Amino acid sequence: MGKPYRECKFCGAHLDAGEICDCRKPKREPQAAEGAPRRMRLVAICREVDKDTGRIAVYPINREINNEMVMAMKTRATLNPELRYFTLVSARWERFGDVITSILKRRTVTAADVERIGGIVEL
Numbered sequence: 001m002g003k004p005y006r007e008c009k010f011c012g013a014h015l016d017a018g019e020i021c022d023c024r025k026p027k028r029e030p031q032a033a034e035g036a037p038r039r040m041r042l043v044a045i046c047r048e049v050d051k052d053t054g055r056i057a058v059y060p061i062n063r064e065i066n067n068e069m070v071m072a073m074k075t076r077a078t079l080n081p082e083l084r085y086f087t088l089v090s091a092r093w094e095r096f097g098d099v100i101t102s103i104l105k106r107r108t109v110t111a112a113d114v115e116r117i118g119g120i121v122e123l
């Protein structure tokens with residue numbers, strides 16, 4: 001039995017034994033190339049409730065968001081009620097990340113709360 005790899009609890013990446021996934025590390029800011037148009041990019045945000053302490057953490061997932069990632073996050077949110085995932089475009093996250101984080105850190109975040117933030121979708 002037993003899989004040859006572990007899965008990261010947060011993003012589903014396959015990890016070697018003892019390997020720590022980098023999905024929760026703060027993304028290093030890419031040097032903005034002068035004059036280069038910024039590509040529209042999707043960011044995924046994880047809201048995690050610590051099962052022991054009840055503390056709520058909100059952090060971006062440091063991975064490219066493609067269909068596969070979206071499916072993995074949806075599955076994870078279904079299997080782990082303490083995890084919720086949201087996506088929005090990176091420009092919006094860069095601009096309103098602090099506000100969005102503080103709203104998502106509230107004890108209760110309803111679908112209506114998410115809708116009021118605007119431009120962000122729960123997976």
Ligand SMILES: [Zn+2]
Pocket residue numbers: 008009010011012013021022023024
């Ligand atoms: Zn991960």
